[in-house]
Amino acid sequence: MVHGGIHFNAAIPWLALIAMLIVVASGLTGRVLLSSARAGMEAKAAELRAQGLTPEAIEEQLEPQTLVVDVMKRWRMVHLPLTAAFLGLVALHVGATLALWSWR
């Protein structure tokens, strides 16, 4: 937005900017939730190990946390298409600008 002189004229750059913000938000959200789920699962596993449970029993006990981590890993299914859409809009913006640019 700043590199173009902060204007509101062209839709494609604005869509690219909005897509970028969504991708940033999505990336940060996924990262925070995944880290949080992993940390929760590891804490629970340590607690169960301290209680002397067998690995199979621990795995059984951790099933809900494992499920959360698996779900969060699937966040990428949302995040990567958003990123791809953002890159598509950037490609259009940059391509159109360079195509009409004065190269002299």
Added chain:
Amino acid sequence: MRGPAIAFALAVGLGGVGISLAPGQALIPGELSKGHRAQRDDCLSCHTVLSGPATSKCEGCHKPGTIGVTTVAGAARSPENAKARAIHRAISGRCLECHAEHDDGSGRRKALHLDHASLPADLLQNCLDCHAPLRPRDGLHAAASSDACRTCHATQRWKPATFEHARFFRFDRHHPAQCTDCHRSAGDYKRYDCYGCHAHSEARIASEHREEGIRNFADCARCHRSGNEHETRRQGFDQGAPPEGGNDIQGGEGASPGGEGGGEGREHGGGHRRERREEDDD
């Protein structure tokens, strides 16, 4: 990886459709000038792919030699725009040096600089052919001739203007406190007198000059180029060398009280010399 590929293709496809349907809405970096808004969705009417805006396309509509004379549609302008005609008649293929079409988003068009060196010599000598509408209305500028602008203004930029006051009167610690001490006619810097402070009473000045046989002393700075009252002698005035002349801003004859004293100033100088020689002869 199908998801990202589909998303990429969708974004490019939908964006591409948007660009082809409404390129102005999709890509325009700034609004066009009023006369070109009809071409808002036709980027290629001015741009050439991979080489940007082309002056050949400008001149396809705005033909050299017709600017200021006829409209783009070919109708005669009445009256002709003499300024536009004068500027454009000698400039061809350089439209983009001055004309920026897309505004910067705030409604203003980027100010581009006309290289005055590209103008024909006769036009370059007559600043007012183009700048007359911008001419300030005060007395100083009203008296300036068309080629006197460059005394203070440069072609690189209109401001700041530099006026070498020392060519007419050198300032020192006593002169001047305020411009209006000497230039007491509001807005008229062609007129001045030296009676605006306690040091120079008109009666005393008159008396001192008459004692010296000087009859015409109205244009003080003609002889006294600084606050030093003896400076006229040091300049070799008595040897017959007249003080430097003024320039056109000062009416070509040196500024004078009442705005009419250029000629009087010369009489003053000449009279001064003449009467001193008469004294010497005696």
